[in-house]
Amino acid sequence: MARPHLTYKGLEINVLKYTSDSETEFRMPPSIRSLHLRIRTCIIDTGNRPVGRFYSGESGSVPKVSDEYLEERRQEIICAAEICFANQGIHGTTLEDIRNEAGVSKGAVYHYFKSKEDIVDGLRDRSRVEDTMTIEDLVQGENAFDDICNLFAFAATRNLGERRDVDSRVALFLWAEALINQRIMGSQMRLIEEPRDVIRELIKQAQADGDIATGLDPDGVMDALISFTFGMTVLGAWKPDWDPAAALETMKVLLSGQFRTSTPA
Secondary structure, eight states, rough: OOOEEEEEETTTEOOSOOSSSSSSSOOOOOTTOSOEEEEEEEEOOSSSSEEEEEETTTTTSSSOOOOOHHHHHHHHHHHHHHHHHHHHTTOOHHHHHHHHHTOOOHHHHHHHOOHHHHHHHHHHHHHHHHHHHHHHHHOOOSSHHHHHHHHHHHHTTTTTTHHHHHHHHHHHHHHHTTOOOOHHHHHHHHHTTTHHHHHHHHHHHHHHHTOTTTTTTHHHHHHHHHHHHHHHHHHHHHOOOTTTTTHHHHHHHHHTOOOOOOEEE
C-alpha cells in the first residue's frame, strides 16, 4: 500500500507512521513536530491520500505547522509554476497545470495563491531578495566603475545559468505577458526600478572619477545597460546552446572604451 497523506488547512502532509485500527494513529513529519494525532474515521486507498476528521489526541492540540514548512511548500509551488510557465507561457498556464506539476491538491495551491498573478508576485519577491543580496556582495565601494561592471555581468547572465532552459524562457514570457497584463507589468517594472537609485549613484561616482563621460545622463547609461542584459536573455532563450561569454567580454570592452582601436580622424 502506498504511504498515505493527511490534508490539513490545505496542506498535504506525508504520513510517517500509521496503524490501521479503528482509530488510526499517525505520526507527523519532523517539520511539523513529531506529534501524534488520531482521526476518527479514515479511508485509505492505494495510491491516494486518506480522508478523515481531526480531533485532539493526548497532546490536546492540533499540529502547529512551522513557518519553515509553509515557506518550503510555497516555494515548491512557485518552482512548479516556473516549469509550467517555461513550457506553456504565462497566458497558457492554468492553476490546474501548476497543481499537477507540483503534485498537490487544489486546496494546497489556493492556500498560498489565489491567481497566477499572485505566483508571479512570488517570483518577483524571490528575485528581489536574490538581487538585493547580490548587489550587497558585488558593490565593494572601492571603485564605482568596477562595481558597475560587476553588476552588469551579473544582470546579463542571471538567466543564463544551469536553469537557463527555464529562467530565460520564463523571463521572455513574463515580458510578453506584461504587455497585456498591467499587474504583471507593474511587478516586472518594480524589479527594474528598485535598484536604480544604487546604480545611479555608482554611475555618478564613476563620472566624478573620470571613468564615465560626464556628459552622459546616468539614467540613459542605465537604460543602455539594461537593454543589453535583456538582449542576452532573449538570445539565451532562442539559442539554448549559445555561449554568452564572447558577447559579455565584448560588452566589457565597450564599457572600458577599448572597442575602437584606431584613432578618430
